[in-house]
Amino acid sequence: MPFKSSPIGFNSFGVGSYAPSQAGVYGLFRHGQWVYIGQSSNIKDSLVEYLRSSVNPCMENEAPTHFVCELVLEGEQERSQREKFLISELKPKCNAVDSDQ
Numbered sequence: 001m002p003f004k005s006s007p008i009g010f011n012s013f014g015v016g017s018y019a020p021s022q023a024g025v026y027g028l029f030r031h032g033q034w035v036y037i038g039q040s041s042n043i044k045d046s047l048v049e050y051l052r053s054s055v056n057p058c059m060e061n062e063a064p065t066h067f068v069c070e071l072v073l074e075g076e077q078e079r080s081q082r083e084k085f086l087i088s089e090l091k092p093k094c095n096a097v098d099s100d101q
Helices: 012-018 043-052 057-062 076-090 093-097
Strands: 024-030 033-040 066-071
Touching: 012 043, 012 066, 024 043, 024 076, 033 043, 033 057, 033 076, 033 093, 057 093
Parallel strands: none
Antiparallel strands: 024 033, 024 066
């Protein structure tokens, strides 16, 4: 796995208990298939937002079951570079239709 963390259930408990409130990149997947890769100044807040609303219709259809994340504290440019690298390497289905990339 290209992330430096173990998979955690993508649900209220998993996100609330284990997602850091710090900057970094995160990946959502289901059955070994990457659904979405993102970056944020607060990983927990971003994941909670995905759980609460249908921000991305593709993600709603794909229904990710797990997430992984890693801290990238050096700054937004470094987070964006890491996110772009992971997207190009993992080719998550929903990043292609995410207009906020």
